[in-house]
Amino acid sequence: MISINDTIFFIAFPSLVISFLLILIRIIKGPTLADRVIGLDSMGYIAIGFIICYSIYFNSPVLLDIVTVLALISFLGTAAFAYYIDKGKKDD
Amino acid sequence: MNIFFEALLLLWRDNMKSLILSTTIKILLPMMLLFSFFLLMRGHNLPGGGFTGGLVASAGFALYAIALGIKSTRQIMRIKPDTLLYSGLLITGFSGLMAVFSGKPFMTGLWLANEIPGFQKIGTPVLFDVGVYLVVLGMVTKIIFSLMEED
Numbered sequence A: 001m002i003s004i005n006d007t008i009f010f011i012a013f014p015s016l017v018i019s020f021l022l023i024l025i026r027i028i029k030g031p032t033l034a035d036r037v038i039g040l041d042s043m044g045y046i047a048i049g050f051i052i053c054y055s056i057y058f059n060s061p062v063l064l065d066i067v068t069v070l071a072l073i074s075f076l077g078t079a080a081f082a083y084y085i086d087k088g089k090k091d092d
Numbered sequence B: 001m002n003i004f005f006e007a008l009l010l011l012w013r014d015n016m017k018s019l020i021l022s023t024t025i026k027i028l029l030p031m032m033l034l035f036s037f038f039l040l041m042r043g044h045n046l047p048g049g050g051f052t053g054g055l056v057a058s059a060g061f062a063l064y065a066i067a068l069g070i071k072s073t074r075q076i077m078r079i080k081p082d083t084l085l086y087s088g089l090l091i092t093g094f095s096g097l098m099a100v101f102s103g104k105p106f107m108t109g110l111w112l113a114n115e116i117p118g119f120q121k122i123g124t125p126v127l128f129d130v131g132v133y134l135v136v137l138g139m140v141t142k143i144i145f146s147l148m149e150e151d
Helices: A004-029 A033-057 A061-091 B002-015 B019-041 B050-068 B070-077 B081-101 B124-149
Strands: none
Touching: A004 A033, A033 A061, A061 B019, A061 B050, B019 B050, B019 B124, B050 B070, B050 B124, B070 B124, B081 B124
């Protein structure tokens, strides 16, 4: 019988690390600025997943409030980036 | 698929307002304000407090300004950022002076004897947190508005 802690340790954490590395490759290679912005945005969501898994694994629900704040703020960052990319295109 | 995105971008550039973003933020802003109030009210027992709550609230107003423009953001805020800032400073100073008036050192925490249902203990540190919340909210919204109005 597999417990939830084993599931997190052997499935959730490794898949998060692998997707983190893939996004890192996209941010380094990314041909345009928009690719890098989307990469940073998804990196924020992977950080959210990491914190959720950590708080379940070590049984500390206090960290879940940080997740709420991070989810709200990373959305703001992406929206602001999109606003300024669009503005820069308009000026050309 | 690419043509579709190009058309969306053109549509956005014509009226400078994204329908998805403005619809989302109208639902998201009350939730952010509620969460910031929650962070403010439990700040003296658990993680949170005036600074974090003020930052979350001002992030909500910043998103509203990006989605719907600064004019409508000023309309829904109703109070000027300057007024928020100075009244927050006044409340913070007053919460420190309350201990002086009752014959104790400056900024000693005074607590009510009875707990108010719904909240935890209420005292001068809560008042201090409210002041910090107002200062952070006023300062960050003032910075964001003046940066966005610059161009």
